[in-house]
Amino acid sequence: MERAKRTPRGTRKRDVPLTEAGICTSALRLIDADGVEALTMRKLAAVLDANPMSLYHHVPNKEALMRGVARMVGTRFRTVTLEDAPWQERMRLLATDFRTLAHRHPNLMAYSFSQPDFIQPEDPFWVELTAVLDAAGVPQSEIPQLAALVCAVVSGVMIAELNGALHRWSNLQPTTPASVKDGQTNEDSGEDRMFRLVLDTIISGMEGRLAVDHAGGPDGQPSQNSRRPSARIPRQLRPPAARCEGESQENPFSDMAAGVDPKEQ
Amino acid sequence: MERAKRTPRGTRKRDVPLTEAGICTSALRLIDADGVEALTMRKLAAVLDANPMSLYHHVPNKEALMRGVARMVGTRFRTVTLEDAPWQERMRLLATDFRTLAHRHPNLMAYSFSQPDFIQPEDPFWVELTAVLDAAGVPQSEIPQLAALVCAVVSGVMIAELNGALHRWSNLQPTTPASVKDGQTNEDSGEDRMFRLVLDTIISGMEGRLAVDHAGGPDGQPSQNSRRPSARIPRQLRPPAARCEGESQENPFSDMAAGVDPKEQ
DNA sequence: ACCTGAACACCGTTCAAGT
């Protein structure tokens, strides 16, 4: 609630002239403090010790202002570039740093992620992401699609984490299945192919982990449904390489189980 | 723009009494037509031929109304239950049906996905999802976490698809990497572990695909960075099983490359 | 060029009053 100095006539006087960057910065501060829905042109002007209408000389309208704030933060998503590290490690670091910055502006993220341009090709994040995929050996022509998928997946997990859904969902006790009826599908477009690829990827990732040692069914509760554990995938398939610490791997999802992580005991 | 009958004094008269469900349904119709930001208690009342204040006898406020709309749609996410199909196929169908319904209310989804309770444990979607994971052999104790991850990942991809980011990103030409400096990380919590698991999973999925036939580097552009293609993963690893059509697989991401899909020629 | 005050067309919601 700091106030700038006042002129003799009682109106407030700024010590810094209004700029778009300054306006966006103050807007971000308001959003961080009270959420997007609390951002108001009038409140923003008050914080800047300006007349509400003065803002419109630097920003066309509130929507553009919000986009500016989202872009300002999007540009700041970056990470160190470790050209000599394995691509898996670089990817992990990139995503982790993304998450760290997202945590600094949790109130903005739901808005940012629903904006089509919160990450742009010039952004350090995109540059590093594509470099990592290149280092991973992804063909040049496929890099943008793969990078898009990584952005979408990571954003989705971030949203769910920040709004608490991830925490709430993961603390549910499993329910018994029940029969339901409905459903319809089938078409095919570029987005369809992308969507199938995500599914194929996370499924094949899960298959790999499951194939490690769950052939007979888990903890005394063998699944009786037709389970086809992809005979082509060998048993000794392991999680990606860059994980260095020696962790007990008797369960393919062990690093997620409560109290199983050895570092927490 | 249909209008109900009018009373002699010129005020409109509803033929159906106001109910919360009816209010939510009309609200959803307005959102589908013009977006969330166009939904207004006053406009909604006009559509229902009611006084704006009448709505407050059935809904405490606009926020609760929005939650009601999101829940109404969330409850409708469901799919057929194919207990005899392989779990991969069931997962694919579940996600595809999710997507189909999401496409029916694109204007609501960004809001829904940012709501912590748009999917609840009683919902058919959650029930089927957990059943599929059970059929996959996931240990009972890990099912909620895995289901949460699937929800988050699928939601993230849906948001990116619906707002056009997926399309825009995937049509970018790759940029050349540049050196940047920054970055900071490191902590550890339940959410941290979840986050690492997503990464491990999509990475191991991608590793599996990459290991198929990209040992020497892609299309004439061998990556000179230290690439460690996880020697433990054998070459002949294939995408998950439930894919039935015979597709050319000379490229692990071939079903995503422009014009490569054989069905499109 | 930048700023400003008054005003306009909206909002969500409270409240007292009607039936």
Next chain:
DNA sequence: ACCTGAACACCGTTCAAGT
């Protein structure tokens, strides 16, 4: 119990006028 009109405290934004 349900509905209503008037009113309140806000919005974003236009516009004509100031410097």
